Amino acid sequence: MESQDSEYGAGAEDTAGRCPGDGRTDPATEAFVAHRNLLFTVAYEMLGSAADAEDVLQETWLRWAGVDLGTVRDQRAYLVRITTRQALTRLRTLGRRKESYVGPWLPEPLLTTPDVAEDIELADSVSMAMLLVLETLTPTERAVFVLREVFDLGYEEIAEAVDKSPAAVRQIAHRARSHVAARRPRGPVSRGEAKDALDAFQRAAETGDIQGLLDILAPDVVLLGDGGGIRKAVPRPIVGADKVARLLAAGLPRISAAGSLQPAQVNGYPALILHLDGAIDTVFAVCVDNGLITGFYAVRNPEKLSHMRHTTPLRR
Structure with missing residues (x-):
């Protein structure tokens, strides 16, 4: 593309x-x-x-x-x-x-270039999982965290950007780091782990191997679906491997029969794009921890899928 x-x-x-x-x-x-x-x-x-x-x-x-x-x-x-x-x-x-907003809100997925995946820190910072963690910060905390932890700006520089004193920015940065550390995965997810998880999902979709899907879901996995009130999606988070597997199993026959799942690099990590009738229907992304899927994200809101038609270059 x-x-x-x-x-x-x-x-x-x-x-x-x-x-x-x-x-x-x-x-x-x-x-x-x-x-x-x-x-x-x-x-x-x-x-x-x-x-x-x-x-x-x-x-x-x-x-x-x-x-x-x-x-x-x-x-x-x-x-x-x-x-x-x-x-x-x-x-x-x-x-x-x-x-x-109608239902869960998910970040807008981006089709990213290979160099984003090669920059582990950048890929981690724009991953769906990290962006959801950043959603739990206040606006100023989010700005300070992004500028300091991702772009390595100095405190004086950040202070000018957010209209705070350097001392205040240091305190905000410390608070934001602690907040993020308590909620983020243990470390950056390897591309191999993410690909293995998505391969299991794709096999389940194409062969009905629900047990294979269960084997890679964490017991407390959370599934979020974002339809924005425009497309049908789960109205609230689904928690637990059994519930998530049953929900996915109900939709797998339709996916297998009517659409095609294609691998892609989304927000720096492997993901799957569901095409129905020649158009992008859903972007599937995952958060993986210790080899198991802890977060399953399905973006269906068509207003959030326009950037999936071309790659978006990201830089630090």
Whole structure:
């Protein structure tokens, strides 16, 4: 699949961008385009939504285009600061929207490039499991955690981005780290473990091997389905291997008979995409701990599947 074009980079070149008469892009556009993938990753990790991250990048560009570059000492840091502030504003709005969301809310899955999977820390930070853990932080805690733990920004730099003192940021970072450590899997999941788990699910779907599925489900596995009120999905989390296996077993014949399951790299890890009638119906992702599936995530809301048509480059 083709990589996503730099939408705002291209737009920036068209609107602000080219130096009269010589066809070159101006310095503001060049800087924005150079850091665009990084800025998108910052926004996406803070929001869990590619659509909202794209909106944040548009807002970032509009503010960046009006900046006097002669006053900017570090363009990357300045752009990250704008993006973080816009994402914080959007995150608070997103929180209110989630309160009225129909059924469980899951992050918007991304079809990612191979280099994301090769960067273990980046893949872990954008995994479905980690994004769900980040959902339990306050907006400021999430921003501080992402900027510090994922992008390794200094406390002074983060303080400017979130309008806090460096001392306050240190305290927030410590609190966020403790919160995440208590809720995340024991360590980054190997791609092999995730692939083995999904292979078992695919075999069960194609052969009816429910016991094979049970063998790889953790006793306290949690299944979440996100249909957003548009597509049918489980209205609440399903907990326990027996319940999850029975629920999946009820849908496996339809999957096997009417659709096709194709492996893909989603949010840095192996996943499966269910195609029905030539269209993407569901993205299946898993969280694996000690070789067993502890989290099973099925995203069906069509509004969250548009970024599955092309790869999305992510950067740290």
